[in-house]
Amino acid sequence: xxxxxxxxxxxxxxxMAAAVVRASAGKTEVLASVVEGQAQVHRPYGGVxxxxxxxxxxxxxxxxxxxxLRKAGIDVTDLAGVAVTAGPGLLGSLLVGLSxxxxxxxxxxxxxxxxxxxxxxxxxxxxxEPDLQVPYIGLVVSGGHTALYRVVAEGPPxxxxxxxxxxxxxxxxxxxxxxxxxxxxxxxVARVAENGNAAAIALPRPMLHDPNLDFSYSGLKTAVSLAVxxxxxxxxxxxSDLAASFEAAATDVLVAKARRAVAxxxxxxxxxxxGVAANQRLRAVMGRAGDEDGFRVVFPSPELCTDNAAMIxxxxxxxxxxxxxxxxxxxxxxRVPLSQRPWS
Amino acid sequence: MPWISRSGLLRxxxxxSPTETSALARALAIALLQVGDGKGWVVSLNGPLGxxxxxxxxxxxxxxxxxxxxxxxxxxxxxxxxxxxxxxRLVHADWYRVESEDxxxxxxxxxxxxxxxxxxxxxxxxxxxxLPEDRLEVELxxxxxxxxxxxxxxxxxxxxxxxxxxxxxACP
Numbered sequence: 445x446x447x448x449x450x451x452x453x454x455x456x457x458x459x460m461a462a463a464v465v466r467a468s469a470g471k472t473e474v475l476a477s478v479v480e481g482q483a484q485v486h487r488p489y490g491g492v493x494x495x496x497x498x499x500x501x502x503x504x505x506x507x508x509x510x511x512x513l514r515k516a517g518i519d520v521t522d523l524a525g526v527a528v529t530a531g532p533g534l535l536g537s538l539l540v541g542l543s544x545x546x547x548x549x550x551x552x553x554x555x556x557x558x559x560x561x562x563x564x565x566x567x568x569x570x571x572x573e574p575d576l577q578v579p580y581i582g583l584v585v586s587g588g589h590t591a592l593y594r595v596v597a598e599g600p601p602x603x604x605x606x607x608x609x610x611x612x613x614x615x616x617x618x619x620x621x622x623x624x625x626x627x628x629x630x631x632x633v634a635r636v637a638e639n640g641n642a643a644a645i646a647l648p649r650p651m652l653h654d655p656n657l658d659f660s661y662s663g664l665k666t667a668v669s670l671a672v673x674x675x676x677x678x679x680x681x682x683x684s685d686l687a688a689s690f691e692a693a694a695t696d697v698l699v700a701k702a703r704r705a706v707a708x709x710x711x712x713x714x715x716x717x718x719g720v721a722a723n724q725r726l727r728a729v730m731g732r733a734g735d736e737d738g739f740r741v742v743f744p745s746p747e748l749c750t751d752n753a754a755m756i757x758x759x760x761x762x763x764x765x766x767x768x769x770x771x772x773x774x775x776x777x778x779r780v781p782l783s784q785r786p787w788s
Numbered sequence: 789m790p791w792i793s794r795s796g797l798l799r800x801x802x803x804x805s806p807t808e809t810s811a812l813a814r815a816l817a818i819a820l821l822q823v824g825d826g827k828g829w830v831v832s833l834n835g836p837l838g839x840x841x842x843x844x845x846x847x848x849x850x851x852x853x854x855x856x857x858x859x860x861x862x863x864x865x866x867x868x869x870x871x872x873x874x875x876x877r878l879v880h881a882d883w884y885r886v887e888s889e890d891x892x893x894x895x896x897x898x899x900x901x902x903x904x905x906x907x908x909x910x911x912x913x914x915x916x917x918x919l920p921e922d923r924l925e926v927e928l929x930x931x932x933x934x935x936x937x938x939x940x941x942x943x944x945x946x947x948x949x950x951x952x953x954x955x956x957x958a959c960p
Contacts, residue, residue: 457865534865536896588864609842610861618837618863662861666838670934778869779858 448524449475449516450764451548452757453509455541456533456561457588460501462509463753464516464523465571467761472571476515477747477754480504501540509544512753523554527760530558530770531777533588538776546772557763558774559756562782566595567759568744568752569715576742581711583702585726586718586751587613587628590659590698592705593782595715600783604705605657612694613720615661619668619690623683633687634723640681640688645671647693649700657701664693695726699733706739715742721749790956796944797952801959803937809840809928810847812939812959816924817851819954820906826876828905829947830919832912835928840937841910844928845880848908852878862910866895875904883911889918924948 454461463477513520528545531538542558549556566582582593582601590613591606610618613630620629625636647667650660668690675682698720706714716730721743734741748755790799803809820829831848833841842861850856852872859880862868867881879900886892892915900907901920912919913927922945929938943952 532865532868534867534895535869536894586864607860608857609846611864614861614863622837662838662840662842669836669838778865778867781858 448761449518449522450525450527450757450761451509451512451520451523451545452559452564452753452755452760453505453526453528453541453545454561454564454751454753454756455501455505455537456529456531456751457537459751460504460508460541461751461753461756462505462512463757464512464518465754465757465761467758467765471574472758472761474571474754474758475518476512477752478508478512478515479747479750479752480508501537505540505544509548520548520552523552525549525555525557525760525764527557527559527757527764529561529564529756530774532561532779533776535776535778542774542776546774550772555764555769556771556774557760557768558770559759559763560780560782561751561756562589562591562593563601563759564755565589565717566593566601566715567762568748568755569717569742571748571754571758572744573713573715573742576715577713579709579711580713580715581702581705581709583698583705583714583716583721584718585612585698585716585720587611587617589718590661592657592701594705594709594711603781603783604709605659605701607659607661609660609662610665612659612661612698613718615665615690615694616720618665619687622665622669622672623678623687625687630720630723633691634725636684637687637691637725638684640684640686642688642692644685645689647671647689649693649697652697652700657705659697659701661694664690691723691725695723695729698726699729702730703733703737706737711739713740713742715744717744717749719750722746790941790943790952793942796942797949798943799941799952799956801939801941802931803939804933805935806840806843809844809937809939810850813844813847814851815958816926816951816955817848819951819958821852822954823947823950824906826904827947828901828903828907829951830901830907830909830912830923832916832919832923832925833908833910833928834913834925835937836930839928839930841928844926845908845910849878849880852876852906854878867900872906876906877904878906878908881907881909883909883914886911886914889915892918921945922948924951 526549593601617629625632790797925942
């Protein structure tokens with residue numbers, strides 16, 4: 445297959461999503477992208493609720509896929525292939541999308557490929573910026589991941605550094621909970637931080653001065669927890685200052701390490717992807733760093749930052765074009781580095 | 789050595805640093821390997837936000853032969869699974885965001901309470917009834933100094949008691 449219409453299916457955690465892309469040489473276009481957002485369902489619980497997630501997935505998978513095909517104005521018989529997230533993620537959630545994708549491909553005699561969720565996030569940047577020059581640096585920042593990659597033309601991306609404990613999006617969620625804010629924590633902390641002073645409370649920037657490209661967010665979370673305990677009950681102003689100080693500390697480390705990775709690798713482009721890439725402060729500070737150091741920063745559009753299936757379809761379209769095919773034995777995996785291909 | 793109470797064997801260790809806590813966790817892993825013999829076991833890991841539960845789980849994984857650099861917080865996905873050895877896997881779960889036992893079942897709890905699986909669950913005390921009686925309860929209690937922790941352990945049931953006895957012998 446050198447091009448054609450590819451259906452993507454993604455169900456690794458929160459979101460059940462399906463999308464159709466049209467891939468042709470050098471260009472991939474999103475025809476439809478449907479995300480059955482579950483943040484609404486989860487909000488009362490202050491977190492992602494797996495039963496709601498997987499039960500909702502099971503209920504919605506075929507409806508979401510149908511909606512994507514309808515929105516794209518195509519029939520399932522027009523498809524050239526199916527791409528589905530195989531991992532990493534919660535196995536129960538992954539299996540819903542994966543089984544659906546495999547069954548649909550089998551039923552219609554279509555080729556099927558499993559996609560690594562993080563390869564999908566990186567593909568989101570390429571969807572928005574087709575001129576992204578390899579090798580480029582990819583910074584993946586989300587609720588489950590915080591990592592820097594060197595992305596090359598052929599073969600899997602090379603990992604340069606990653607979090608040793610909590611992901612940055614998880615730190616946003618837990619700090620939101622410590623501050624008495626709602627789920628999801630990223631937008632909630634950012635909103636409250638707008639009225640705060642980022643220099644008001646000194647918080648650590650873990651691993652900022654370590655020579656490696658790894659991250660750590662559990663110490664920052666602990667520091668916020670201590671700062672909350674010292675001040676309880678929090679006034680509105682203190683809450684805003686803490687949110688702003690945390691947001692600054694969390695994003696400063698991302699910017700410093702990404703900058704260093706770009707310089708060390710001599711790259712000209714940096715792609716920042718994943719849910720936290722929607723954070724406005726991160727976008728502003730990273731953009732300025734790129735201007736100063738002379739590299740281009742690419743952020744996917746907000747709807748391609750959070751989990752979606754267009755990125756899975758795009759990454760899958762490339763694998764299909766390279767001749768990859770995965771059979772019915774393709775299974776979901778919980779946790780495998782992007783550099784490995786557990787299904788082949 | 790551990791002492792005996794109605795709820796099982798008890799043992800407390802003071803820890804002055806994350807390094808000391810890691811050493812304890814690695815010793816626990818070795819004790820579990822010795823008594824487990826391929827059978828399943830359960831460790832419930834408790835303590836407030838920032839107490840060091842993920843830190844403890846990483847060192848425990850390391851003691852089982854898993855690269856600790858691969859082990860990070862499972863809060864977002866609820867559970868990560870690792871191959872620890874042939875026919876033995878570690879499930880590192882986190883119930884911080886889980887709200888009911890039904891949700892635990894949907895996330896795969898039945899598959900994790902099985903032979904050949906070591907289950908380490910952060911915030912396991914949110915659903916103690918969902919866990920088997922034979923388990924180790926490890927609580928990390930923050931102390932006066934910022935890095936001080938009390939590692940407070942309870943063991944009920946034969947596998948956990950045997951593990952705690954070996955662990956205690958290794959870390960007097």
